[in-house]
Amino acid sequence: xxxxxxxxxxxxxxxxxSVLIVVLIERHLRxxxxxxxxxxxxxxxxxVAYKVHSKNPGTPLQQMIAGTLAPIVLLSPFMLLLAVLIxxxxxxxxxxxxxxxxxxxxxxxMMRIKKVERCLKTNKKTLAKQHLQTLVLRETAQLSPxxxxxxxxxxLMLRFAAQFCCVIVLYLVGxxxxxxxxxxxxxxxxxxHTKQGSYAYFGKPIRLCLALILxxxxxxxxxxxxxxxxxxxxxxxxxxxxxxxxxxxxVLSLQGAALGVELGGPVFYGDNKVRLAKCGGTRPIALEDIxxxxxxxxxxxxxxxxxxxxxxxxxNIGT
Numbered sequence: 001x002x003x004x005x006x007x008x009x010x011x012x013x014x015x016x017x018s019v020l021i022v023v024l025i026e027r028h029l030r031x032x033x034x035x036x037x038x039x040x041x042x043x044x045x046x047x048v049a050y051k052v053h054s055k056n057p058g059t060p061l062q063q064m065i066a067g068t069l070a071p072i073v074l075l076s077p078f079m080l081l082l083a084v085l086i087x088x089x090x091x092x093x094x095x096x097x098x099x100x101x102x103x104x105x106x107x108x109x110m111m112r113i114k115k116v117e118r119c120l121k122t123n124k125k126t127l128a129k130q131h132l133q134t135l136v137l138r139e140t141a142q143l144s145p146x147x148x149x150x151x152x153x154x155x156l157m158l159r160f161a162a163q164f165c166c167v168i169v170l171y172l173v174g175x176x177x178x179x180x181x182x183x184x185x186x187x188x189x190x191x192x193h194t195k196q197g198s199y200a201y202f203g204k205p206i207r208l209c210l211a212l213i214l215x216x217x218x219x220x221x222x223x224x225x226x227x228x229x230x231x232x233x234x235x236x237x238x239x240x241x242x243x244x245x246x247x248x249x250x251v252l253s254l255q256g257a258a259l260g261v262e263l264g265g266p267v268f269y270g271d272n273k274v275r276l277a278k279c280g281g282t283r284p285i286a287l288e289d290i291x292x293x294x295x296x297x298x299x300x301x302x303x304x305x306x307x308x309x310x311x312x313x314x315x316n317i318g319t
Contacts, residue, residue, distance in 0.1 A: 015175070016312045018097040019168055020305065026104050037102055041184055045191040048074060049202065063201035071188050071206055079181055086177065099176025103183035106164040109135065109156065110294060116152045117290040120145050135159070137193050139268040150285045153293045154263055157225070157255045158248060160297050162186055162210075165224070165304055166217035172308065182213060195269045211247065218247035221300070222254040224307065228299030234258035237280070249279055256280015259296065261289050 033039050052066050082099070086092045112131050119128035128148050129140040135155045143151065163186070171179035189210050192203035226234025237257035244250050249264075256263035260281040267274050 013312055013316060014093050015096070015172055016309060018093055018100065019171065019308070022097055022100045022104060023168075023301075023305065026101060027107050029101075033108070036105065038105060038183070038187055042187050042191055044074065045070075045188045049192055049199070057198075057202075060201040064204055067192065067199075067202040068205040070192075070202075071185055074188070075181060075184060079177060082177055082180075086175075096171070096176035099180045100167070100171050103167045103171070103176070103179040104164065105183075106160065109159050109163065110297065113152050113156050113290060113294060116148065117287070117294075120148060120287050120290075137190070137195055137269060139270060142268070145287065146285050149287055149290050150261075150263060150265075152290055153259075153261070153285065154252060156293055156297060157251055160225075160300070161218045161221040161247070161251050162214060164301065165221040166214055168304070168308065169217045169220070170213070172312065182210075185210060185213075195272075195274065197270065197272065214247050218251050220307075221304070222251050224304040225255045225296055225300040226258040228303045229255075229258040229296040230260070231258075233260060233281070249277060253279035255296070259289060259292055261285050 048070055052070060057063055058066070082095075086095045089095055112135055115131045116128045119125070119131065125145060125148070128145075129143065132143075132148055132152055132155075133140050136151055138151060140148065140151065163183070167179050167183055170182050185206060189203060189206045192199045192206065194200050194203045194207050196203075222234070234254045234257050237253045238244065240253075244253065252263045257280050260283050262278055262282060262284060263280040264276045264278040267276055
């Protein structure tokens, strides 16, 4: 018993305690998008893409080379400066926690989804589309209320994996610098998304990089969700899925099955129609499923943090 108490006070668990504190701060801290550093980073990314790519796209190979070099040029000086500051600081855990707070920005996503739900319930479909458009790249103009609800749920689930779970996993593995670097890469990838025709090649390198980084956290995310929502239905999707190597399909398949609703299907990106595989449950989306998804994500957050705590504690005991 004394050994267990000593383990809780171990300095090796400080990063985990900082995660818990930062999650609580991020949940209650209200910082407008226009004042957040990530917004500035996205503006810089768009400007760089305009300078490097839009004026003279070049061949597909040249675009891919430019897309590989662009994030390196943008991140290297900034991350080097931060690394030096952390190294010279007397309390590096404080700066690590601050970087995590910058990287961990998921509560505004949940608030935006809640606004979409309220607008749909009051028949404000145009306003619901405007809120949704800030979260998705797909075309929302022609979506029905149920199409809006499906897009909102899919965006919520995918962003939970990318903006919450993956950020925390990388922080526990490599500190705040790694977490913030990943989050900036994620924001760059949203600005240079390959589903936007002009960035089909320019954005490909960063998309491949993120796919590798997200592979394991996406699966942990889905498992945490089905543990909190409906583990039997979620696990059944593992035996029925046809493309579970794809992180997007894995997340939507398991979490949609746990909710019992069908996700996926055709999506318009501008004038391009992309036929995505249907997955999840068999029941069509209903408006009340948005609230069920939000509640499921809240439970999944605590399941995920609990698993992180257990894993860190076991690793600390092992060492």
